[in-house]
Amino acid sequence: xxxSMIFEAQVADPTPEREREIYLQxxxxxxxxxxxxxxxxWAVEHHGLEHYSHMTAPELFLATVAAKTHRIxxxxxxxxxxFNYNFPTRVAERAAFLDVLSxxxxxxxxxxxxxxxxxxxxxVDTDRTAxxxxxxxxxxxxxxxxxxxxxxxxxxxLQAPKGNAPLRILPRPIQRPHxxxxxxxxxxxxxxxxxxxxxxxxxxxxxGLDSVEHQHKLYRDRIATRTDDDLVSDVVNDQFVALCPTxxxxxxxxxKEVGARGQRFFGExxxxxxxxxxxxxxxATRDEDNVAFMRRQADERADAFDRGExxxxxxxxxxxxxxxxxxxxxxxxxxxxxxxxxxxxxxxxVLCLIQMxxxxxxxxxxxxxxxxHTVIPHFRAEQAARNEQSS
Numbered sequence: 192x193x194x195s196m197i198f199e200a201q202v203a204d205p206t207p208e209r210e211r212e213i214y215l216q217x218x219x220x221x222x223x224x225x226x227x228x229x230x231x232x233w234a235v236e237h238h239g240l241e242h243y244s245h246m247t248a249p250e251l252f253l254a255t256v257a258a259k260t261h262r263i264x265x266x267x268x269x270x271x272x273x274f275n276y277n278f279p280t281r282v283a284e285r286a287a288f289l290d291v292l293s294x295x296x297x298x299x300x301x302x303x304x305x306x307x308x309x310x311x312x313x314x315v316d317t318d319r320t321a322x323x324x325x326x327x328x329x330x331x332x333x334x335x336x337x338x339x340x341x342x343x344x345x346x347x348x349l350q351a352p353k354g355n356a357p358l359r360i361l362p363r364p365i366q367r368p369h370x371x372x373x374x375x376x377x378x379x380x381x382x383x384x385x386x387x388x389x390x391x392x393x394x395x396x397x398x399g400l401d402s403v404e405h406q407h408k409l410y411r412d413r414i415a416t417r418t419d420d421d422l423v424s425d426v427v428n429d430q431f432v433a434l435c436p437t438x439x440x441x442x443x444x445x446x447k448e449v450g451a452r453g454q455r456f457f458g459e460x461x462x463x464x465x466x467x468x469x470x471x472x473x474x475a476t477r478d479e480d481n482v483a484f485m486r487r488q489a490d491e492r493a494d495a496f497d498r499g500e501x502x503x504x505x506x507x508x509x510x511x512x513x514x515x516x517x518x519x520x521x522x523x524x525x526x527x528x529x530x531x532x533x534x535x536x537x538x539x540x541v542l543c544l545i546q547m548x549x550x551x552x553x554x555x556x557x558x559x560x561x562x563x564h565t566v567i568p569h570f571r572a573e574q575a576a577r578n579e580q581s582s
Contacts, residue, residue: 192533192574193540194567195231196224196559197268197434200246201548203456203474210245214252216552220545220559221256225263227563228571231298232256233268233393233542238276238304239312242471242548243460250285257293265293268393268542269300269375272327273320275313276304279330280349280360287335287364295365300373300393301328306464322346325423328372328388332424334360335369371428378505382406386413389427393542396434397454398512400529403433404536405508411537432540433533436547437519438554439526439561449554450520451481453547458488458513460548466503474549488514519543523565530570 198217202209221232234249246252253265270282282299290297303320304310310317326346334340339357341350351358364370373391376382385392386409394406410431438450452474459472476484489511495501496510504510519526533541543562545555 192530192538192570193230194543194562194570195229195233195264195266195432195540196221196543196545197233197235198246198252198546199235199237199244199457199544200252201457201460201546202242202245203472203548205241205245213245216555217252217546218255218259219552220555221263222259223556223559224563225260227559228567229263229543229559229563230540231264231266233266233298233300235268236271236276236302236304238271238309240306240308240460240464243457243464250289253297254289254292257289257296261294262296264296264298265289266298266373267300268298269302269373271304271309271313272301272324273304273310273313273315274323274327274347275315276309277327279327279347280334280358282327283331283334283360284362286331286370287360287362290364290366290370291362295370297364297366297370298373298391299331299370300375300391302375305377308464319346324374325388328374328390328423332369332372332426335364336424336426368426369424371430372423373428373430373432376406378509379406379409380505382410383413386410386429387417387421389417389422389424389429391428391430391432393432394434395512396542397436397458397515397518398508399515399517400532400536402506402508402512403533403538407431407433407536407538430539431537432542433536433538434544435519435529435533435541436516436544437526437529437558437562438545438550439519439521439523439558439566440554441522443521443525446522446525446554446558447482447516447520448480449550450518450547451485451516452476452479453550454513454516454518455481455485456548457544458485461513472548476549482516485514485516489516523561526562526566527569530566534570
């Protein structure tokens with residue numbers, strides 16, 4: 192099992208000065224993550240979603256981290272792949288360039304770009320996003336596997352002008368035949384599609400352990416029955432990566448409250464941009480019992496789903512996911528217990544969410560330290576013991 196972190200660059204009080212501070216703090220966290228033994232970092236891509244995510248150019252963030260680190264893997268979690276966000280051949284070029292600069296450390300994930308706000312900003316046709324993401328993955332996989340390149344697909348035709356040299360993606364990535372491919376999966380049907388396409392699943396883990404286990408089963412069952420017809424590349428990647436919201440401090444109760452407040456901001460931000468609302472979240476909930484608030488919200492949304500009042504959610508767990516706080520919030524032992532369950536489920540990579548809009552840099556860095564000193568070594572030792580028993 193591997194351990195990584197994900198960065199949204201959330202800003203509870205978005206001023207230009209605070210925005211710049213968040214970028215620098217996120218770089219500091221990512222560099223410290225390598226020192227503390229994490230295997231990777233991932234960066235999302237969003238556009239125009241103030242408060243929720245200011246990570247508008249993840250390739251620049253990842254390149255900055257690459258220049259300051261030596262070992263840790265660098266993940267796009269994930270690139271918005273509809274063509275008006277990022278044209279497929281440009282994604283292939285940029286990711287390969289980062290792979291070269293980093294010495295072959297890149298993972299490349301794809302996403303649809305989840306809001307009408309982002310689609311409007313980039314003139315994206317929301318009816319085409321799923322098809323464009325899949326064709327983009329096929330184009331990128333194909334362009335990286337051959338020196339010369341042309342494409343004749345359902346949506347795009349790409350070939351050199353008559354009489355010219357063939358098209359070519361430059362540079363070629365260090366990882367051959369190409370860096371691992373992933374798909375961001377916020378819904379169970381997308382998890383199944385990830386398996387069919389032969390790419391890793393980056394799954395939404397707020398709904399809790401039961402939801403993670405359900406999605407893992409869907410993914411593995413589909414891998415067992417898939418054919419080669421839908422694979423985006425002849426090189427498959429069957430890694431299952433699950434989100435793990437976490438704050439770990441010596442004071443477990445404080446960690447629970449810090450995590451609840453951060454996740455409340457996160458969840459209310461998602462609600463504002465996905466479902467609409469009069470005001471974005473302020474994060475001004477320091478003096479409230481955020482743990483109790485989150486539990487009430489989760490219960491109320493579960494009841495509302497049962498009454499048929501939340502038709503936009505396909506499953507009950509997704510209806511209350513943003514407000515479920517039964518995660519790795521507490522002491523290092525709390526995190527160990529939670530990750531033990533992820534390990535039992537079969538998760539390949541634990542994707543720690545620490546950087547939430549109201550979480551201080553002090554608490555974020557302490558959480559990274561606690562994972563590096565206690566949580567990760569616990570599972571490294573377990574794995575070493577298992578390896579010794581099997582040899």
